[in-house]
Amino acid sequence: MKIIMLGAPGAGKGTQAKQIAGKYNIPHISTGDIFRANIKNNTELGQKAKTYMDQGLLVPDELTCDLVVDRIQQDDCVNGFVLDGFPRTIPQAEALENALAKLNESMDFAIDVDVPDENIVNRMSGRRACLKCGATYHIVSIPPKKEGVCDNCGSELVIRDDDKPETVQKRLNVYHEQTQPLIDFYSKKGILKSVDGTQPMDKVFEDIVNILGA
Numbered sequence: 764m765k766i767i768m769l770g771a772p773g774a775g776k777g778t779q780a781k782q783i784a785g786k787y788n789i790p791h792i793s794t795g796d797i798f799r800a801n802i803k804n805n806t807e808l809g810q811k812a813k814t815y816m817d818q819g820l821l822v823p824d825e826l827t828c829d830l831v832v833d834r835i836q837q838d839d840c841v842n843g844f845v846l847d848g849f850p851r852t853i854p855q856a857e858a859l860e861n862a863l864a865k866l867n868e869s870m871d872f873a874i875d876v877d878v879p880d881e882n883i884v885n886r887m888s889g890r891r892a893c894l895k896c897g898a899t900y901h902i903v904s905i906p907p908k909k910e911g912v913c914d915n916c917g918s919e920l921v922i923r924d925d926d927k928p929e930t931v932q933k934r935l936n937v938y939h940e941q942t943q944p945l946i947d948f949y950s951k952k953g954i955l956k957s958v959d960g961t962q963p964m965d966k967v968f969e970d971i972v973n974i975l976g977a
């Protein structure tokens with residue numbers, strides 16, 4: 764079962780990807796993990812990727828795709844895999860498709876965890892962090908015992924820059940511009956499945972299992 768996870772940053776696709784990997788006993792593959800593993804093992808592809816990352820540049824699509832294709836040919840992927848965070852753009856999706864075609868393979872499902880921007884902005888803006896000990900809270904789902912104060916160390920809680928509505932909206936705009944076209948792309952291939960990501964996480968997972976089959 765070869766699965767691509769789609770969804771805006773903050774939609775919860777990483778959490779769902781982990782659960783899918785656990786239930787179906789297939790690896791959860793994120794590009795961040797692949798980069799780290801290849802750089803750590805000092806592979807040829809890893810060295811190439813590192814030269815870009817060291818300069819603060821994005822790793823080019825083709826190289827990223829080579830790394831992903833190398834990863835999905837490893838032994839633990841014989842029964843499939845869940846891709847999380849790749850492809851992000853149409854050129855990446857096309858590169859992946861071409862590489863898989865050479866192996867006589869193709870993706871089975873693209874699962875879109877659909878959450879409106881407004882919900883994501885609201886979710887993120889409820890996050891609070893302790894800069895002293897690293898603890899994180901959420902004013903609705905994981906509130907601290909005393910408002911604005913860290914349970915662990917008593918420091919004042921703050922909203923990280925990353926969680927501020929304007930920052931979140933900027934990331935969402937990039938997503939709409941670059942990644943949302945993939946929804947059309949996979950829809951045309953007939954493998955797109957959408958789930959309502961505003962539901963509780965367990966319910967979202969239930970819907971995904973209904974799509975993938977038990």
Ligand SMILES: [Zn+2]
Pocket residue numbers: 893894895896897898913914915916917918
């Ligand atoms: Zn703290």
